[in-house]
Amino acid sequence: xxxxxxxxxxxxxTGGEREIEVAVANYRDLLTILEKRWPGVREPLNxxxxxxxxxxxxDAFLEPIGADSEVFFMxxxxxx
Amino acid sequence: MSKMHIRTTINGDQVxxxxxxQQSLLDALRDEVGKLGTKEGCGTGDCGAxxxxxxxxxxxxxxxxxxxxxxxxxxxxxxxxxGDGLHPxxxxxxxxxxxxxxxxxxxxxxxxxxxxxxNPDPDERTIRYWLAGNLCRCTGYDKIVRAVQDAAQELAHxx
Amino acid sequence: xxxxxxYRYVGTSPxxxxxxxxVTGRAQFGAxxxxxxxxxxxxxxxxxxxARIKSVDVSKALAMDGVHAAVSGADFPSVQSGEVGGxxxxxxxxxxxxxxxxxxxLYHGHAVAAVAATSVEIAERALDAIEVEYEPLPxxxxxxxxxxxxxxxLDDNCFTKNLPEKPxxxxxxxxxxxxxxxxxxAGFEQADVVVEGEYRIPMAHQGYIEPHACTATVxxxxxxxxxxxxxxxxxxxxxxxxxxxxxxxxxxxxxSEIGGGFGGKTVVYLEPVAxxxxxxxxxxxxxxxxxxxxxxxxxPTSGSVCRVKIGAQNxxxxxxxxxxxxxxxxxxxxxxxxxxxxxxxxxxxxENFLVEGxxxxxxKPKVAAYxxxxxxxxxxxxxxxxxxxxxxxxxxxxxxxxxxAADEGTQAPYGPKFPAIGFKACIEAAKKHPNYTKPVPExxxxxxxxxxxxxxxxxxxxxxxxxxxxxxxxxxGNPDIGGSRASMGLMAAETLGVPYEQVKTYIxxxxxxxxxNVTGGSRTTFATGLAVVQACEDIIAQCKSRAAxxxxxxxxxxxxQDGQAVPAPGVNADVSPLSLADIAASAPKTGGxxxxxxxxxxxxxxxxxxxxxxxxxxxxxxxxxxVLSFTGIQDAGKAIHPAFVEGQxxxxxxxxxxxxxxxxxIYDADGVMExxxxxxxxxxVASDLPMIDTQIVEVPNPSHPYGVRGVGxxxxxxxxxxxxxxxxxxxGVRINDLPxxxxxxxxxxxxx
Numbered sequence: 002x003x004x005x006x007x008x009x010x011x012x013x014x015t016g017g018e019r020e021i022e023v024a025v026a027n028y029r030d031l032l033t034i035l036e037k038r039w040p041g042v043r044e045p046l047n048x049x050x051x052x053x054x055x056x057x058x059x060d061a062f063l064e065p066i067g068a069d070s071e072v073f074f075m076x077x078x079x080x081x
Numbered sequence: 082m083s084k085m086h087i088r089t090t091i092n093g094d095q096v097x098x099x100x101x102x103q104q105s106l107l108d109a110l111r112d113e114v115g116k117l118g119t120k121e122g123c124g125t126g127d128c129g130a131x132x133x134x135x136x137x138x139x140x141x142x143x144x145x146x147x148x149x150x151x152x153x154x155x156x157x158x159x160x161x162x163x164g165d166g167l168h169p170x171x172x173x174x175x176x177x178x179x180x181x182x183x184x185x186x187x188x189x190x191x192x193x194x195x196x197x198x199x200n201p202d203p204d205e206r207t208i209r210y211w212l213a214g215n216l217c218r219c220t221g222y223d224k225i226v227r228a229v230q231d232a233a234q235e236l237a238h239x240x
Numbered sequence: 241x242x243x244x245x246x247y248r249y250v251g252t253s254p255x256x257x258x259x260x261x262x263v264t265g266r267a268q269f270g271a272x273x274x275x276x277x278x279x280x281x282x283x284x285x286x287x288x289x290x291a292r293i294k295s296v297d298v299s300k301a302l303a304m305d306g307v308h309a310a311v312s313g314a315d316f317p318s319v320q321s322g323e324v325g326g327x328x329x330x331x332x333x334x335x336x337x338x339x340x341x342x343x344x345x346l347y348h349g350h351a352v353a354a355v356a357a358t359s360v361e362i363a364e365r366a367l368d369a370i371e372v373e374y375e376p377l378p379x380x381x382x383x384x385x386x387x388x389x390x391x392x393x394l395d396d397n398c399f400t401k402n403l404p405e406k407p408x409x410x411x412x413x414x415x416x417x418x419x420x421x422x423x424x425x426a427g428f429e430q431a432d433v434v435v436e437g438e439y440r441i442p443m444a445h446q447g448y449i450e451p452h453a454c455t456a457t458v459x460x461x462x463x464x465x466x467x468x469x470x471x472x473x474x475x476x477x478x479x480x481x482x483x484x485x486x487x488x489x490x491x492x493x494x495x496s497e498i499g500g501g502f503g504g505k506t507v508v509y510l511e512p513v514a515x516x517x518x519x520x521x522x523x524x525x526x527x528x529x530x531x532x533x534x535x536x537x538x539x540p541t542s543g544s545v546c547r548v549k550i551g552a553q554n555x556x557x558x559x560x561x562x563x564x565x566x567x568x569x570x571x572x573x574x575x576x577x578x579x580x581x582x583x584x585x586x587x588x589x590x591e592n593f594l595v596e597g598x599x600x601x602x603x604k605p606k607v608a609a610y611x612x613x614x615x616x617x618x619x620x621x622x623x624x625x626x627x628x629x630x631x632x633x634x635x636x637x638x639x640x641x642x643x644x645a646a647d648e649g650t651q652a653p654y655g656p657k658f659p660a661i662g663f664k665a666c667i668e669a670a671k672k673h674p675n676y677t678k679p680v681p682e683x684x685x686x687x688x689x690x691x692x693x694x695x696x697x698x699x700x701x702x703x704x705x706x707x708x709x710x711x712x713x714x715x716x717g718n719p720d721i722g723g724s725r726a727s728m729g730l731m732a733a734e735t736l737g738v739p740y741e742q743v744k745t746y747i748x749x750x751x752x753x754x755x756x757n758v759t760g761g762s763r764t765t766f767a768t769g770l771a772v773v774q775a776c777e778d779i780i781a782q783c784k785s786r787a788a789x790x791x792x793x794x795x796x797x798x799x800x801q802d803g804q805a806v807p808a809p810g811v812n813a814d815v816s817p818l819s820l821a822d823i824a825a826s827a828p829k830t831g832g833x834x835x836x837x838x839x840x841x842x843x844x845x846x847x848x849x850x851x852x853x854x855x856x857x858x859x860x861x862x863x864x865x866x867v868l869s870f871t872g873i874q875d876a877g878k879a880i881h882p883a884f885v886e887g888q889x890x891x892x893x894x895x896x897x898x899x900x901x902x903x904x905x906i907y908d909a910d911g912v913m914e915x916x917x918x919x920x921x922x923x924x925v926a927s928d929l930p931m932i933d934t935q936i937v938e939v940p941n942p943s944h945p946y947g948v949r950g951v952g953x954x955x956x957x958x959x960x961x962x963x964x965x966x967x968x969x970x971x972g973v974r975i976n977d978l979p980x981x982x983x984x985x986x987x988x989x990x991x992x
Contacts, residue, residue, distance in 0.1 A: 006655060009418040010402040017404075048323070052656030056943070058843045059698055073655030076417075076578045078694040080761025080953055081446070081503020081609040103361075117272045118265015120499070122449040123531040127918035130449055158265035171263040175255045178883035181722035181891060183262035184269055184450040184499025206927075213927040216918060218447050218500050219722060220887055221894030222926040 003070040005031065011049065011074060014042045024068070028053065028061040031072065050077045089150045091116065092160025100147035106140075107131045109147035110157060118158040118187045122216065129215030132188040132195075133157050139195035141214070158187035161194055169235040170194055170228075179228035181219035189215050193229050201237055205230070249733040249740050250946050253883035256726040257745055258497070267497045270453030270469030271528045278455065279308055279356040281510075281517050281527040282363035284370050285537060286345030286352050289379035289603040289911025290394070293345055293352065293372065301355050301366040309520035310366070311513065312353040313342040317485040324478050330574030330606075336483040338572060338606050339512050345374065346394055346571035347605050348912045349536030351509075356517040356525045379603040379911035383545055383566045386412040386602050394571065394601040412601040414573030419581055419653055420594045427560025427592030431551025435628040439621040440977040441960075443543040443568060443905035446610050447895070447923045450499020451534045456514035457524035464515045465492045471501040471719055472758030476508050477750050483512040491515070494749040495719040498759075502895070503609030504539040506758050535916035540905060541610035542567040542575045546621035548584075552629045556643035561585055563595040565618055570606040575599040576614030579694070582654035583957075584618035586692045587663050587849060588644040593653060603911050609760060611892060612693040612953035616899065616960050620978065623689040623961030627968065637688040637965070638676070638851070642667045662875025662939035663690070663849035669935055670851040675871045684857040684868055685970025691850035691874070691957030695950035696761035697842030701754025702771035704732060704779050706834040710821025712738060714745040714772055717756030718764045722891075722952070723884040727765045728772045730880050731946060735776035737803030738820055754839050762950030765880055766941070767842035773945050774838035786830040787818045844943025848951055850874035852893065852958035856966035860989060863982030865901050865967060870959070871933040877941040877949030885951050890932040892955020898924040899956075900963035904979050 002022035007015050016039060025031045028051065036043040050059050052073040053066060059077055066072060084099040091114065098113040107124075110116040110133070119142055122128035126144040133142045134156040161168045170193050173179070180186040189212065196203060196211045203211065208229050209222070217225060261267040298310035319336040341350045353370050357363035380386045380394060391412055400407050401415035428434060454468035464486070470476045473493035481488045498505060510527045518525040529538070547564040563584050567575035577597035585593055595618075630637040645667060646652065648660045670676055670688070680686045705713040714732050718724060725745040733740040747753075756768060784798040787805030791798070797811045804817035827834055854870035872889040879885040902922045906914045915921045940947025960978060967985070968974045975988045 008655065009420070010415075013402070013404055055657045055659045056844050057656065057694070059696060060841050061843075064843075071656065075655045076582065078579055078582075078696050078761065079576070079609055079613060080693070080696055080763065081501075081506070081611040081613050101361075116265075117268070120269065120450070121271065121528075122451070122499075123918050125531065125917055125919065128449055128531075162264055167260065167263065171260075174263050175259040178253060178256075178723065178881075178887055180259075180262055181884070181887055182448070182450070182498060182500045183258075183267055184448075184497070186262050187265045190263060209926040209929075213925040216449055216923060216925060218449055218502070218895070218923060219891045221890035221892075221924075221932050222929055223890045223932045224883070224887060226926065226931070 002068060003066050003072055005072045007074050008076065011045055014045050015039055025066050027066055028064045031066060046074060048077070049074045085148055087147055087151050090154045092156060102148060104147045105143050106145040106147045106150050107142035110142060116157050116159055120184055120187060129192060130185050130188040132191040132215065134191060134195050139192055156191065158191055161190055170232040173228040173232040173235065177224045177228035177231065179220060179224040185215060185217045189217065189225060193232065197233055197236060202233060247734050249730045250880050251882065252730065253881050254726065254740050256723045257729060258720060258725055269450055269499050270496045273455040273467040273496060274526065275455060275457055275524040278524040278526055279358060279521055280360045280363050281354055281356045281514055281525045282360065282367055283351045283513065284353040284367040286341065286348060286350040288345055288374055288376050289348045290377040291345045291374040292377060293341060293343055294375055295373045296353055297371040298353055300371065301369040304366050304369060306358040306362040307355055307366045308523060309356040309517045310353065311516050311520065313340045315516060316340050316483065319483055324482055330572060332479060332482045334572035335479055335507060339483060339509060347603050349533065349605065350571065351537065354513045354517060356521050380412060381602055381604070381907055381911050383543060383568045383600050383602060386600050387566065387598060394603065398601060414569060414599045414601055417578050417581055417597045421653065422592030424560050424562060424592050424594050428551040430553065430559040432554045433629060433632045434549065434551045435625045435632065436549040437625055437976050438545065438547045439624060441544050441617050441620065443540045443604060444899045444903045445535060445540040445921065446502040446504035448500025448502060448504055451529040451531060452505070452509055452538060453528040454510045454514050455524060455526040456511065456518045458515060458519040463490050464518070465494065466511055466515060467494045467496055468511055469496050469498045469505060471498065471505045471721065471760050473719065473750055474717060474755050475506065475758050476511055479508045480512045480515060484515060492749060492751050495747060498719045498721050501721055502611045503613060503760060506609050506760050509538055531918060532916045535921060536913055537605055539608045539610065540605060541613060542569065542607045542617065544568065544617035546618055548621045548625045550625045550629055552633065554633050556633060556635050556640045558588060558590050558644050560592040561590050562593065563618065563622065565595065566598040566600055567614065567617065568602045568604060568607065569599050570602060570604045572606045573599055573601065575607055576609065580614030580618035583615040583692050584622050585653040587646055587690045589646050589650045590644070590653065611895065611956040615693060615957045616896065619691065619957050620960040620964065623958070624964045624976065627965040628974065638667055638671050641690055658847065659942060660939055661847055661849060662937050665937045665939055666849055666851040666873045666875055669873045669937055670853060673871060673873065673935065675869055675933060676853060680855055681868055684855045685966040685968065686853060686855050687962040687964065687966030687969060688853045689958040689961035689965060691852060691954045692847065693762065693953040693957065694847055695766065695845040696763045697767045697845045698757040698761070698763055699841045700756045700768040700771040701839040702768060702775040702837070703753060704775040704836040706779060706820060706824045708824055710819065710824040712736065712743040714743060715748045715753045716768050716772060717748050717753045718759045718768045719747055721759050722888060723881060724764045726884065727769060727880040731769050731772050732776050735773050736779060736820060737800070762848070762952040763845065766845055766944055766948045766950045769880070769948055770842050770944060771838045771840055774840065775836040778836035778838060779834060782834055782836065783820065783823045786823050789830060790818065790826065791815050846877050846941030846943060846949035848875055848949045848954040850954045850958055852962045854962045854966055856963060856970060858967055858970045858985060863985035865980055865985065867897060867930055869930055869933065872955055873935045873937060874951060874954055875937040875939050875949060876951045877944065878938055878947035879936050880946060880948060882936060885936055886934045888951045889934045889955045893932050893959050894924050894929055896956045896959025897963060900960045900978055900980060902979050902981055
């Protein structure tokens, strides 16, 4: 099961749950599962960045998620 | 407001233009004469982007009235290169990567020309104080100072 | 870690392709675009820091001879809330109101109306004829006072975001954020020493030398062309489209050369106004800001109050860290407090931490990105407190940082585990550096600090065309702010195996090349570089295929080596290699012109860490600080053009030192900036600085074919704390706030 972690500012959308475990093949499917679990969560997640096994994606889509993967949602980074 | 006829020599060419009495030399160079290489960074003489040489003196063209240039000999960035090649100062700025965005570069090159015309062998401190009227926000001045040092050497070698 | 690779062109520092234009005055910057029949636009700005706008009447201005258009907030459509592009200044509804105030003026200098006239002088006289009725309100200027429950509100509809429940009362706190891990109390209990402090830094400006400028022309079909200085013409197009409610396809943006940006030119100010004025007037309109307007109405970065508490053991191990950050957003939400909070502990492995951030509205200009936005303020506070820890436990500040340094596999405070990073390599390099091993000069003090920036990827496109003689054109869409054309050319030359001199790199406009996000976030060499490399690989695949067809082989029987197609090892064929020039010459027979392309959303940008140190001397009579030496050490992943990487490090150091020692927005009680010019807002000049020594560390980023991390932003982060720590070392007095200007230093020395 992949570990999925949400930052503080998204907890309002996850009923306060900070960390869950999910069996899923890729990022697209993860969002589908999360949206089913917490309707409306897709929108703030689409505005977030996500780190899958240390690699930060500003816009993830079909990136694979393995059984041992760690998935962290985080704020998007901008820059000067 | 009626305009004044002003006759100058710019980069060796006689140039006549009409300028308004309150117009700065910078605005006249850019808007009446089409010398767009001279840049405006502040309009108050603090940044040196508009540096030109007037009768042998380095000036901020934003602080001088166009009318004051009557009869003057003016060198702008467009007059630094000789023939079909770059001036050694320009070459050294390129070799040393002494520019990033490049908007202050015309002013620095004109100011450097004025420096080396009067002092062909300036030390680092002299270079830094001479160029203290020219702001560069990109480079931290390190590579500019090195380019000027190298240009001075090159010019001394040529002389 | 990847093995060091020898490259032929990557890692060299040739002259940039746009260099000759830039040393001869030929390069066209924002204010250099003139069109026949052109008008000049000027902006009327609020004389109040906070006021309700009861009415704006432009009719008398419009009636003046030579005035051809006048607009105010009422002439702009109302704009739906939403994000635009990938980056650039927050909610587009707020950007619209920042471009032209509607019902409220929120800072001194906020645009209220604009005119277009046949000359700048007439336009400025016309501004005097515009009648605006204001109801002045008390200005909110201090970030902590702005957070009080009874503070005057900038926006009655601003309800603090990210709280567990929506608050029932509006506030100037636009949003809060929290990052936490472990058990803070337990962590502090394990500590042998605890350091706590509050650190204030005022607003500072990016200070690019070129003021904002644009020229817009709208034709009779309602199609606009806009020339402007911008870090991202595609995003300027998108913002202008949203702000004016025009179709993107009706707007063409051409990026001029850009005279510095540092984040400040990622958001529109003039462009939608110029388009609307041109539409009304039926003539081109040019708008150029004065330096005073640049200071009053663009940029800056957040002023901040940071409170930090660190607990550590006598062996240096940090057991707990706590931070409270309040950042000024200016007139609209969007201070970079989130990246500040995410970066403050990033260089270190800390088990127990809590950081709380606040994005706070005040009656000052809306902040814009500034080089590693948000990181310098927060990391200054932490790196200064860490210096005090080092003093208390008697440990070398580099050793203290090494004990706690993040490494590959460390869980970053903002979530994921770091891949390969170069922080430890930077500390080791600093420790061995001759400038560090030599004694501190008599009377001076030495300061040490670390820096960090995430870096980003985002969307980029590139096209590569092969001319008939085999010379190469690279076309991409990122304005070249510091030599990126040269970096693109080097990566193309390396990938194709042709000399750098045979490659020309161009920046296309919004209609001649594919979409690229802004030149910002240190992304250009990484992400657009990746697109250029992929477009070159596309060329190579096509060339191999054409060579295979020429030789009657399969595609996989051909390889690309040193710029030529050759038979693969083991393929027995009596053929001569075909160079790019050979294949280009025969292109008409093998399928027509050779054109490669790539478009991507680059992921896997690599974080760039730094260690900086410097020796600074304080004159006790005047309070003036002299920088005797400064050394920047930074992980670039791979320096494609080392001279320009050094330039980024030196320029960032100069900006950081300027911010630390002199630069600040000074406000009077009415919220009027008192130093809106380069005479009084003093950026470093050549005589203020020594040579700035650099050492590039190269721990390759595994997500880029040449290992690029991006280097532009990290260099500004560490110098703030380097200066504070050096002044502490020199004087024995700790000054928490910046800038370390002569009056502040004299006051601190006399209090001691």
